[in-house]
Amino acid sequence: MNLLEVKNITVKFGGLTAVSDFSLSLKKGEIVGLIGPNGAGKTTAFNAITGIYKPTSGGINFGGKDITRMQPDKITKLGIARTFQNIRLFSNLSVLENVLVAHHLRLKSSFAAAMLRLPGYLREERAMRKEAEELLGGLALSRFMDEKAGSLPYGQQRRLEIARALATHPKILLLDEPAAGMNPKESHELMEFIEEIRDKFDLSIFMIEHHMQVVMGICERILVLDHGVTIAEGSPEDIQGNQKVIEAYLGVETDA
């Protein structure tokens, strides 16, 4: 069964159709890529899936639930987490706090219990701290734990954003250009890292990438957007040889 089923969604901003008739099905454990030139509508498709924009038409189904018009926080609670193209950490909070915030959605204690430090709350707080510290340790971020998130080097900020998303316990992880601003070697390492977390956390991953080469290695399937329209879908080999894709990418290809 498909975990995520996006059916023919269209997103319009006034007269501009940013995404038109977009469909996607994602199975458990899959890594699927979404590529396309600047302004193709990739981020908009993400925003529609995560509830930030409401699609003009079409529907989105996740694990048997219709999430088309749900609030973003509800969607995250159900199990879809994301990162942002232009990193959006809580800059003035510490690295550890950034991850702890992502645990808040599972907190059972009321605000009064939290404020009064009742035993039930303290137990929850201890458990989330332990888990957060382990997660940061696993992502080689332990030594930054008490630093402000905004003061981290760029690469670590990207990692922290992924850590924070993982802390919500997602079933699906959406990554918006995680390799942006990285050199080929760093991108390659990142892709290995993404495969690793897919296996470790039992995830399905849907990721946006600007450059085809970066995702060729790890994506089982790739979708190509151009001017909001899905111009191709298939295995990396199919996409690479696709005439329409080459045309859409002409001029972009050179700086890849």
Add this chain to the structure above:
Amino acid sequence: MKSTAKILLSIAAILLFFVFLYWAQKNLDPYKVRILNLCAINIILTLSLNLTNGFTGLFSLGTAGFMAVGAYVSALLTMPYDIKTMNFFMVPINPVLAELHAPFIAALILAGIVSTVVGFLIGAPVLKLKGDYLAIATLGFGEIISVVFTNTQTITNGALGLKGIPQYTILYWSWGTAVIVIIGLMMLLNSSYGRAFKAIREDETAAQAMGINLFYHKLLSFSISAFIAGIGGALLGNLISTIDPTMFRFSLTYQILLMVVLGGMGSITGSVISASIMTVIMELLRAVESPMNLGFISLPGIPGMRMVVFSALLIAVALFMRRGIMGEKEFSWDMLFGKGAGRRESA
């Protein structure tokens, strides 16, 4: 330093402070005691506003309105029957209200609760929307409440206001409340809910994407803030013993906002320091409004001069000290005794 040592040190400091208050209440002249009371009340009000504006990233301007609600609730609950009927000589008081009476502690808590309900009613529709509609709504609320209180004569005695409110606000009440508010807010803000508030302040979209229900947490923060401001207003009413609707105008909110900004948005200890200092400065500045004789020249008193100086201060803060006295930092014992030893323990 060990965290148990820090807690003991804090308890000791608080006890010492209350010994001072005990002495002050008996030995200082009423004027100085009044300033000390005002310090505590301004701390309470500044913290109330800092919770929304500094910690949650909401822009509320409702402080004076919530104070008005709290002050009237407490006044009506603590004034004796005779004084109430004496006050309402133009239009008689609503008979149910005339009979109502409660001890001061209950009056304070009820003042907070009624203020919370009002806050909830304003906040619920507005906080659903994205964007800074809260500023506009709370600004309107502050102005509307004084019009409403002027016209609900059987409840508030209209423009005549209330006189002879029992002066129950002594140092133990004002500072006792201030200490409870300080500790309560520190515990709240260091909890998971506090982290959620700060996350919303840092980046609303990202906070929501991490599963935080924006509406619930904003409304929670705003309601708690209204609760505290209501109690602050009640303490003020029972301190100065005379209240009327014109007292609770925007300029009052503006003063509190200045204290928040000066102390540092998002710093509890900053608010405590700036509210204390500003209260004293405001009193000293009364001098600039009275005629002055400098020996060689005498200046006439200029009414309203205090607010001019006050505003100049705000501009200076905005220009040169944008992050206030404390920024987002907190005073801590580690800071006092030098860092090093137990840095990681702050977590």
